[in-house]
Amino acid sequence: MPIFDPQFFSMAVLEVRNLKKYFATQKAVDDISLSIEKGTIYGLLGPNGAGKTTLIRMITGIFFPDEGEIFLDGKKFDPLNDVIHIGYMPEERGLYKKMKIGEQALYLAQLKGLSRSEAMEKIKEWFVKLEMQSWWNKKVEDLSKGMSQKLQFVITVLHNPKLIILDEPFSGLDPVNSNLIKDEIYKLAQAGSTIIFSTHRMEQVEEICNNIALINKGKKILDGTVKDIKQEFKENLFSIGAEHLPQSLNGEAPFELVGTKNQQSVVRIKEGNKPNDVLKYLIGQGVVIHSFNEILPSLNDIFIRLVEGTPAARQFQNLSKSSN
Amino acid sequence: MRKVLLIIKREYLTRVRKKTFIITTLLFPLLYLGLIFGTGYLAEKTRANLNVGILDSSGYFTKSMLDKENQLDKSSRLTLIENKPDVKSLELDSSDYDAFIVIPPLDWQKGNNNIELLAKRSYGPEASSLVEAKLNKIWDMVKNDSLKIDAAKQEIMQTSRLGVQFINMSDPKANAKFANAIGLACGFLIYFIILIYGSQVMMGVMEEKTNRIAEVIVSSVKPFQMMLGKIIGIALVALTQFLLWIAFVFLIYNITKASGGGDSVNSLVGGVQQLITSINVPLILFCFAFYFLGGFFFYASIYGAIGSAINEDVREAQSLSFPVTMLIIIAIVMMSAAISDPTGPIAFWGSIIPFTSPIVMMARIPYGVPGTVPWWELGLSMALLIGGFIFTTWFAGKIYRTGILMYGKKPTWKELIKWAFRKS
Numbered sequence: 001m002p003i004f005d006p007q008f009f010s011m012a013v014l015e016v017r018n019l020k021k022y023f024a025t026q027k028a029v030d031d032i033s034l035s036i037e038k039g040t041i042y043g044l045l046g047p048n049g050a051g052k053t054t055l056i057r058m059i060t061g062i063f064f065p066d067e068g069e070i071f072l073d074g075k076k077f078d079p080l081n082d083v084i085h086i087g088y089m090p091e092e093r094g095l096y097k098k099m100k101i102g103e104q105a106l107y108l109a110q111l112k113g114l115s116r117s118e119a120m121e122k123i124k125e126w127f128v129k130l131e132m133q134s135w136w137n138k139k140v141e142d143l144s145k146g147m148s149q150k151l152q153f154v155i156t157v158l159h160n161p162k163l164i165i166l167d168e169p170f171s172g173l174d175p176v177n178s179n180l181i182k183d184e185i186y187k188l189a190q191a192g193s194t195i196i197f198s199t200h201r202m203e204q205v206e207e208i209c210n211n212i213a214l215i216n217k218g219k220k221i222l223d224g225t226v227k228d229i230k231q232e233f234k235e236n237l238f239s240i241g242a243e244h245l246p247q248s249l250n251g252e253a254p255f256e257l258v259g260t261k262n263q264q265s266v267v268r269i270k271e272g273n274k275p276n277d278v279l280k281y282l283i284g285q286g287v288v289i290h291s292f293n294e295i296l297p298s299l300n301d302i303f304i305r306l307v308e309g310t311p312a313a314r315q316f317q318n319l320s321k322s323s324n
Numbered sequence: 325m326r327k328v329l330l331i332i333k334r335e336y337l338t339r340v341r342k343k344t345f346i347i348t349t350l351l352f353p354l355l356y357l358g359l360i361f362g363t364g365y366l367a368e369k370t371r372a373n374l375n376v377g378i379l380d381s382s383g384y385f386t387k388s389m390l391d392k393e394n395q396l397d398k399s400s401r402l403t404l405i406e407n408k409p410d411v412k413s414l415e416l417d418s419s420d421y422d423a424f425i426v427i428p429p430l431d432w433q434k435g436n437n438n439i440e441l442l443a444k445r446s447y448g449p450e451a452s453s454l455v456e457a458k459l460n461k462i463w464d465m466v467k468n469d470s471l472k473i474d475a476a477k478q479e480i481m482q483t484s485r486l487g488v489q490f491i492n493m494s495d496p497k498a499n500a501k502f503a504n505a506i507g508l509a510c511g512f513l514i515y516f517i518i519l520i521y522g523s524q525v526m527m528g529v530m531e532e533k534t535n536r537i538a539e540v541i542v543s544s545v546k547p548f549q550m551m552l553g554k555i556i557g558i559a560l561v562a563l564t565q566f567l568l569w570i571a572f573v574f575l576i577y578n579i580t581k582a583s584g585g586g587d588s589v590n591s592l593v594g595g596v597q598q599l600i601t602s603i604n605v606p607l608i609l610f611c612f613a614f615y616f617l618g619g620f621f622f623y624a625s626i627y628g629a630i631g632s633a634i635n636e637d638v639r640e641a642q643s644l645s646f647p648v649t650m651l652i653i654i655a656i657v658m659m660s661a662a663i664s665d666p667t668g669p670i671a672f673w674g675s676i677i678p679f680t681s682p683i684v685m686m687a688r689i690p691y692g693v694p695g696t697v698p699w700w701e702l703g704l705s706m707a708l709l710i711g712g713f714i715f716t717t718w719f720a721g722k723i724y725r726t727g728i729l730m731y732g733k734k735p736t737w738k739e740l741i742k743w744a745f746r747k748s
Contacts, residue, residue: 060543062729080546088543094536099338110330111544155540 012074013038013194014059014163019068021054028054030218031068036196036211041189043209044198045299051218052198053091056165059196060088073162084113087161091168091198093152095140102136105155112159119158126154130180146177153181157188164188165196170204182208202299212299216307230296233305236269241291242282254281266295327545328553335528335557340564349565353572374400374451376441377421382430384466393462399454423447425459432470435463502602504663507687510612511659514683518619518652521562522627526641528554529631529724538728547725552717555624559617566616603690611689614706619682621713623648629720632727633735640734647737655680659687666691672701678712681705719744
């Protein structure tokens with residue numbers, strides 16, 4: 001990746017270089033570099049305790065990095081003045097329970113740097129968009145969990161930030177509200193905002209994100225587009241729906257049987273062969289084929305393979321579990 | 325700066341608009357007066373009125389003398405036991421008496437300092453001194469009779485006295501009698517304000533941390549601004565409350581004066597006027613405002629740091645804030661020493677060291693500046709307090725920055741200090 005190509009900088013909204021943050025007991029973020037382009041939905045993945053939140057806190061200016069640099073829009077990140085360009089929804093949601101919702105939104109928007117009238121205008125706009133007009137005089141303690149999540153989301157994106165960072169945005173949301181928020185995330189990305197989406201639930205990311213970075217124990221272990229990563233880590237597995245598939249194979253077969261899934265056989269193509277070779281072989285054997293599909297690994301599997309180095313059989317079990 | 329103002333505004337308005345603010349503003353003066361007068365009244369009411377039996381072997385005490393004195397002084401009841409039983413055979417349990425006094429044979433010219441008041445249980449020193457005083461009044465009658473002092477002479481003996489009044493030559497306004505009361509009132513007010521509003525700062529910070537709104541806010545403003553905004557906002561609430569109290573007192577005073585009521589009202593108004601003319605009002609008000617704000621900022625930032633360090637558990641708050649509360653209590657103990665001896669070493673050191681100066685110095689100032697408190701002492705105390713609260717705010721800011729986003733185990737004071745001195 002041409003990190004030091006100046007052309008590349010101008011495209012990246014956020015550029016993080018060799019960022020380090022060590023705490024007394026652990027290396028929370030250990031030399032992470034990232035580059036995130038404008039308008040992407042970027043997934044920051046990793047198990048609990050991987051260093052995602054620490055990384056985000058440095059990007060939002062809450063923590064100072066021990067080492068490394070952050071660039072926002074090609075300029076060095078200035079926590080004091082750049083907060084207006086960032087919207088951050090922490091994993092642990094927080095609002096003043098006893099404060100009226102309208103006043104609260106107004107207060108938090110003004111703290112971001114909006115003027116009172118600007119803030120007012122934006123709040124009204126968003127409240128209409130998400131059908132929250134009647135909430136103005138309610139208190140947060142009167143809202144359901146889903147409702148307060150929605151409010152939290154509005155507060156995060158209200159000031160129209162360039163960079164929106166959402167930490168586990170769907171936790172605790174029902175499918176209806178999840179979809180509502182998901183749609184808004186897509187719209188914001190289309191309108192030019194860049195979204196960093198941090199989670200340990202990999203399956204959500206496959207659906208939403210264009211690009212991802214996998215983080216474990218403070219280090220980035222992988223990044224790229226979801227499509228490329230899946231291609232890179234595919235294991236030449238195919239599922240075959242067929243009648244009378246031979247149960248035992250001789251050494252000439254271009255594939256080996258590794259198991260079954262949804263009443264279909266799963267095969268791995270041997271090195272040097274192509275899918276067509278499998279089909280040719282099976283047709284030659286007189287097998288009637290109904291379906292033939294490539295199985296791409298889920299991000300979850302890739303992650304587990306990378307961090308744990310588990311044997312193939314276990315990965316496969318994992319795969320079948322998560323796909324069922 | 326705009327953001328700090330926003331935070332101040334929110335902290336101020338959410339508190340002032342609360343019902344509890346209005347209620348405490350109205351109730352506190354009543355409670356404060358109640359505390360002062362109520363305890364005196366209760367002590368009066370609940371004092372044991374002893375029923376004492378007197379076994380007289382001297383022959384000086386007669387039933388008529390005791391009856392006469394029982395009429396005049398009802399604090400206890402003295403009864404002569406006529407049949408003179410043996411002391412050992414006295415049955416306190418079955419008799420109506422709370423105690424007995426056994427009077428041995430006496431010489432009227434010498435008296436006796438070791439007369440015993442025998443009781444089954446302990447009564448306070450006040451109860452026994454009341455009995456003693458009453459017994460001595462009867463003894464006075466005995467002496468007057470023996471010395472042949474008639475009623476007119478007795479009157480002279482009792483009323484003709486010499487009174488001494490203390491005048492501070494370098495500051496004639498420093499009236500020791502009023503200074504004592506004003507100093508006590510000022511010291512206690514500052515004590516209450518630091519304790520009540522200091523813990524409000526602590527609870528406010530705790531609320532933000534446990535609500536998890538802290539992380540939302542620190543992504544917009546610096547933790548230090550957040551802490552400063554809260555402390556200043558709450559200081560303004562305290563100031564508002566205080567000004568309301570002054571207005572309240574002023575209003576009541578003027579209404580009472582205008583009503584032009586009877587003698588008691590006039591004497592009260594006169595008393596207040598005498599009070600006001602006897603002290604340096606502008607100086608006391610200025611110093612009060614200074615020590616009130618200085619003391620508040622000094623302690624509030626420490627309370628804020630504690631609030632940032634604890635999690636949901638209120639018990640953690642108690643154990644961490646205990647040393648701080650202890651310092652404030654030490655200040656109030658030093659204050660009572662400083663009031664009885666406003667130029668002594670406790671008064672001096674207590675009013676110089678910033679931990680105690682807001683309370684101790686404020687109790688000394690009514691005794692007169694520069695008469696009792698020299699200008700240089702006042703200046704040094706103020707400078708050290710300013711330096712002190714700048715230090716505690718800085719120190720607390722460092723703890724706050726780490727604590728506000730730290731969840732899990734309760735830190736100890738040692739760890740807090742480590743946070744404060746760690747480089748960013």
